[in-house]
Amino acid sequence: MASIKQFQVTFDCAEPERVARFWCEVLGYVAPPPEGFATWDDSDRALPPEHQGPAFASCADPSGAGPRLFFQRVPESKAAKNRLHLDVRVGTGLVGEERLAALEAECARLVALGAVRVRLLLADDDNESCLVMQDIEGNEFCLD
Structure with a gap:
């Protein structure tokens, strides 16, 4: 049985491009356009008019160490607490007031x-x- 080598985290959202830009800023990720296109806009313009508009976006760790994040547009809004969440590790190794200061x-x-x-x-x-x-x-x- 083959082992899993990579995974991506997928977000259902109303505005994929906006949410992708947010998470790129949070994590220091980059948002390369789909393969074969210079920009996300070029990719969008290649679609038939009825399918244009950002239906998805993605971002990736530029070092390649972290998982790819994928954002897909869905019609329904978020209705309940997440069953899965990301922990953004900003306080690793810190305790007490020093940790609180880093989190804040x-x-x-x-x-x-x-x-x-x-x-x-x-x-x-x-x-x-x-x-x-x-x-x-x-x-x-969580900021952890």
Whole structure:
């Protein structure tokens, strides 16, 4: 049986291009156009008129280490809490006030991009502090 070598994370969303740009900024990813096209607009113009308009977008880790993110337009809006979420690791190795300061600094940067701060979960006996947030379409993620 072959092992899985790569995976992508797919987001259902209303505005794929906008959500992809947000996550590129959050993670330092890039959004290369589809193969064979110089830009996403060139790719879009190659479609029949009735299918034009960004139905999907993607972004990738420029180092190749992280998973590809894919964003696809869907007609329905988000209705419930995510069953899966991303943890954006900004406080790795930090504890106490130093960790909180790193989380708060990144939170401020992301709020300026359109993210929403939901709540701070303070450290307990089992876990370090983290910040629960939402992206620009309400998908939950954590600053960890």
